[in-house]
Amino acid sequence: MxxxxxxxxxxxxxxxxWMSYALVGVCGVCLGIIGTVLILRPQLQRxxxxxxxxxxxxxxxxxxxxxxxxxxxxxMTPAQADRTLGNFYYDQNNWPQAIRYYESALKQGAxxxxxxxxxxxxxxxxxxxxxxxxxxxxxxQMNPQHEFSLFNLGGLYFEELHNPQKAVxxxxxxxxxxxxxxxxxxARQLIAQANTPMGGxxxxxxxxxxxxxxxxxxxxxxxxxxxxxxxxxxxxxxxPEPKKP
Numbered sequence: 001m002x003x004x005x006x007x008x009x010x011x012x013x014x015x016x017x018w019m020s021y022a023l024v025g026v027c028g029v030c031l032g033i034i035g036t037v038l039i040l041r042p043q044l045q046r047x048x049x050x051x052x053x054x055x056x057x058x059x060x061x062x063x064x065x066x067x068x069x070x071x072x073x074x075x076m077t078p079a080q081a082d083r084t085l086g087n088f089y090y091d092q093n094n095w096p097q098a099i100r101y102y103e104s105a106l107k108q109g110a111x112x113x114x115x116x117x118x119x120x121x122x123x124x125x126x127x128x129x130x131x132x133x134x135x136x137x138x139x140x141q142m143n144p145q146h147e148f149s150l151f152n153l154g155g156l157y158f159e160e161l162h163n164p165q166k167a168v169x170x171x172x173x174x175x176x177x178x179x180x181x182x183x184x185x186x187a188r189q190l191i192a193q194a195n196t197p198m199g200g201x202x203x204x205x206x207x208x209x210x211x212x213x214x215x216x217x218x219x220x221x222x223x224x225x226x227x228x229x230x231x232x233x234x235x236x237x238x239x240p241e242p243k244k245p
Contacts, residue, residue, distance in 0.1 A: 066092075079108035083115060090118060098122040113139040113146035121152065129160040150174045151183045154190070164194040 068088050073081035086101035102119040120135030133156055139149035151174050158167035171187040171194075178184070 077108075079105050079110035082108060083110050086118070086122075090122060093125070095122045095126040099126065111142075113143040113149055116142065117146065117149040117152060120149070120156075124152075124156060124160060129156060132156055133161070145177070147174075147178050147181050147183070150177065151181075151187065154187070158190065158194055168194050 068085060072088065073084050076084060082101045082105035086098050086105060089095075089097035089101065099119065099122045102115060102122065105115065106119070116135045116139035120132040120139065123129075123135060124132035133153070136149045136153040136156060139146050140153070143149075150170065154167045154170035154174060157163045157170055168191050171191050174181065174187050175184060181187075
């Protein structure tokens, strides 16, 4: 294409007119847009990133995680939105992101036993046993009738903190406080398992009114265990990776 400056103009004068300068400017803008698109094109077509969860399964293969659905937190307060995003990443076993959003939700005022327990679970599966212990204990202080934080506390003592005596004490307390709880059968079986390697005398699980005789683990597993319950039940059930309801 001919140089715009050599295009004929509406005037017979020797100097270029304002139309020539305008045409040069338009051409420059178009060339700039085309160049920008070509530079950014590989980034626009890049596949979603993968997050490697080295804490899970001893550093197994990376787990692909998607982005939250559009509009997932629409209309929510900042605290509600962060909690919702924490739940989203928790469901994907993306513990670092779950922790990030749960901690942010706490800082913004969202605080209850459920949130503390979920944060404790995420800490636990990230290898942060002491942080998980603090969250489970905090949940119990907030609400002594919170079933899962107490059950999970026993599991933490048993599996991560390697204190079967304390685990048995905690599960005995669970059975006494929640005789009809969702995890009564699992707690009894875990108490029996904790007794075996200790070699000494440990408190027996208290009698529970109407409790059935022990049955096989597969028959007693909760219908929809939370993340920590499922992790614990692997000890007696060999269940797949934990999931949050």
